[in-house]
Amino acid sequence: MNNYTDKFLRELLSTTKTIAMVGVSVNEMRPSYFVARYLNLKGYRIVPINPGQAGKTLFGQMIYPSISEIPEEVGPIDMVDIFRRAEHVDQIVDEAITALSARGLRYIWMQIGVINEDAEATAVAAGLDVVMNRCPKIEHQRLFGELRKAGFNTGIISSRL
Amino acid sequence: MTDTPYGFDTLQIHAGARPDPATGARQTPIYQTTAYVFRDADHAAALFNLQEVGYIYSRLTNPTVAVLQERVATLEGGVGAVACSSGHAAQLMALFPLMAPGDNVIVSTRLYGGSITQFSHTIKRFGWSATFVDFDDLDAIAAAADENTKAVFCESISNPGGYLTDIPSVAAVAEGLGIPLIVDNTLATPYLCQPIAQGATLVVHSTTKYLTGNGTVMGGIVVDSGNFDWSASDKFPSLSKPEPAYHGMTFHETFGALAFTFHGIAIGLRDLGMTLNPQAAHYTLMGIETLSLRMERHVENAMKVATWLENDPRVDFVTYAGLPSSPYSDRAKSLYPKGAGALFTFAVKGGYTACVKLVDTVEIFSHVANLGDTRSLIIHAASTTHRQLTTEQQEAAGASANVVRLSIGTETADDLISDLDQALAAAVK
Numbered sequence: 001m002n003n004y005t006d007k008f009l010r011e012l013l014s015t016t017k018t019i020a021m022v023g024v025s026v027n028e029m030r031p032s033y034f035v036a037r038y039l040n041l042k043g044y045r046i047v048p049i050n051p052g053q054a055g056k057t058l059f060g061q062m063i064y065p066s067i068s069e070i071p072e073e074v075g076p077i078d079m080v081d082i083f084r085r086a087e088h089v090d091q092i093v094d095e096a097i098t099a100l101s102a103r104g105l106r107y108i109w110m111q112i113g114v115i116n117e118d119a120e121a122t123a124v125a126a127g128l129d130v131v132m133n134r135c136p137k138i139e140h141q142r143l144f145g146e147l148r149k150a151g152f153n154t155g156i157i158s159s160r161l
Numbered sequence: 162m163t164d165t166p167y168g169f170d171t172l173q174i175h176a177g178a179r180p181d182p183a184t185g186a187r188q189t190p191i192y193q194t195t196a197y198v199f200r201d202a203d204h205a206a207a208l209f210n211l212q213e214v215g216y217i218y219s220r221l222t223n224p225t226v227a228v229l230q231e232r233v234a235t236l237e238g239g240v241g242a243v244a245c246s247s248g249h250a251a252q253l254m255a256l257f258p259l260m261a262p263g264d265n266v267i268v269s270t271r272l273y274g275g276s277i278t279q280f281s282h283t284i285k286r287f288g289w290s291a292t293f294v295d296f297d298d299l300d301a302i303a304a305a306a307d308e309n310t311k312a313v314f315c316e317s318i319s320n321p322g323g324y325l326t327d328i329p330s331v332a333a334v335a336e337g338l339g340i341p342l343i344v345d346n347t348l349a350t351p352y353l354c355q356p357i358a359q360g361a362t363l364v365v366h367s368t369t370k371y372l373t374g375n376g377t378v379m380g381g382i383v384v385d386s387g388n389f390d391w392s393a394s395d396k397f398p399s400l401s402k403p404e405p406a407y408h409g410m411t412f413h414e415t416f417g418a419l420a421f422t423f424h425g426i427a428i429g430l431r432d433l434g435m436t437l438n439p440q441a442a443h444y445t446l447m448g449i450e451t452l453s454l455r456m457e458r459h460v461e462n463a464m465k466v467a468t469w470l471e472n473d474p475r476v477d478f479v480t481y482a483g484l485p486s487s488p489y490s491d492r493a494k495s496l497y498p499k500g501a502g503a504l505f506t507f508a509v510k511g512g513y514t515a516c517v518k519l520v521d522t523v524e525i526f527s528h529v530a531n532l533g534d535t536r537s538l539i540i541h542a543a544s545t546t547h548r549q550l551t552t553e554q555q556e557a558a559g560a561s562a563n564v565v566r567l568s569i570g571t572e573t574a575d576d577l578i579s580d581l582d583q584a585l586a587a588a589v590k
Contacts, residue, residue, distance in 0.1 A: 029403075034212050037212050148227060148231060149214050149222060149227055150422070151230020154231065
């Protein structure tokens with residue numbers, strides 16, 4: 001598993017405001033729906049990308065068919081979170097760099113089980129930070145106290161109130 | 162996952178705990194409540210769907226119990242832990258997500274007698290079965306497996322003592338079979354042995370013993386390493402396939418490395434109900450704060466008492482694996498370098514009658530069916546803790562009729578030796 005420091009992940013999760021979620025499902029028992037719902041509840045703005053569901057809405061946000069088709073008025077996109085199999089990731093990263101570099105894109109996140117080192121290298125060369133094989137929901141829950149409620153090893157040691 | 166690796170002594174005090182956010186209380190409060198108020202209907206729905214982690218009902222999660230869970234998970238190097246009502250409960254909670262009717266587990270012959278009974282008889286009621294194997298014969302472990310074998314189970318330091326499992330070698334066999342190794346680490350504690358670092362997938366404890374350390378409360382815990390790929394085969398459908406007991410959720414896909422622990426809460430505790438109460442969690446947390454200090458003294462005392470006994474003409478043999486004479490001395494040095502625990506047996510000249518007289522004559526040692534107390538304890542295993550076993554099972558487990566089991570406490574070692582000396586004088590004429 002790639003080792004990302006808690007400091008890096010905290011900064012990423014604290015400064016990100018808008019997340020384009022590629023492959024997010026509207027089925028509420030799917031993991032991607034879990035992640036989108038959780039991040040939405042925590043105050044992130046979710047921009048859902050799913051060609052099969054385009055035109056519908058998820059948590060009040062319009063679903064777009066592709067990254068390239070996110071209208072300008074949606075504004076800056078800080079992060080692209082990818083829920084697609086690794087073989088689709090190269091194309092998604094290329095498209096994200098082309099369409100979103102001028103719109104504030106800083107992070108590419110690939111979900112648990114999604115590992116594509118070529119796409120990672122492409123993103124890094126374009127000046128982006130990359131997280132692979134992790135889940136932003138789980139990392140957020142771990143770093144900001146929620147996983148502590150259920151007995152998970154958060155790695156956090158602090159005597160501050 | 163952490164940026165700074167902390168020392169064991171720091172983690173045993175701080176891991177999982179923080180000043181109470183409501184009051185600033187520095188010690189972890191005992192949250193003696195059954196239920197928790199939801200902010201609104203959406204919050205309740207998100208909690209029940211496991212989309213948000215929080216408190217619903219204390220059968221599932223409780224803030225005091227959660228501190229204990231995170232502390233033990235951290236000390237063991239796991240991703241998460243589920244506490245439960247006893248060590249026996251922990252064993253069932255560890256197997257429950259893995260097993261279906263018709264499945265079996267490969268188990269070491271060297272186990273606590275109660276565990277041998279649980280595995281050889283009681284689990285059959287669930288349609289499960291166990292195959293008992295000598296874990297020094299690695300080929301025999303592999304040979305015992307069939308397509309329905311779902312786990313390998315052993316104790317790190319085995320009860321009634323004298324045996325240490327070669328966890329890395331057993332873990333390699335389990336890995337070859339594509340199934341998890343479960344290690345009961347009760348007698349070693351994470352201070353003397355960290356099974357996950359040696360290749361185990363799951364660790365179980367009776368927290369009643371050294372973790373609590375003072376013989377006050379019952380408890381158990383299951384720690385998951387987060388390292389096992391539950392979806393690599395079709396062997397573990399409760400984790401890798403849509404789980405009908407949780408409206409079709411696929412735990413591994415949804416929670417990744419945290420899947421086993423979420424399953425333990427959402428299905429294990431929910432439906433089996435073997436929950437730890439917050440009072441007990443509090444006592445165990447108090448104990449764990451001094452775990453390393455106590456274990457050092459337990460081990461130091463055990464070595465002194467075992468050495469004295471071995472040199473006494475009234476004693477036939479001593480099984481303590483920390484002794485240079487033990488067949489497991491090399492294993493102790495390489496895999497258990499901080500000590501071979503504080504539980505062992507010794508054979509009294511005069512056999513069964515002398516054993517019974519000895520147990521009746523000691524003054525400081527307490528004659529009880531427990532271990533891992535600050536007080537030194539003594540028991541005749543064959544007639545008590547290993548009583549339900551056949552003679553062959555007793556011998557394989559190291560609990561023959563002529564041996565007495567000692568759980569060495571943290572008293573002054575010379576006082577323990579004096580007590581055994583006077584009792585041996587009365588027992589062996």
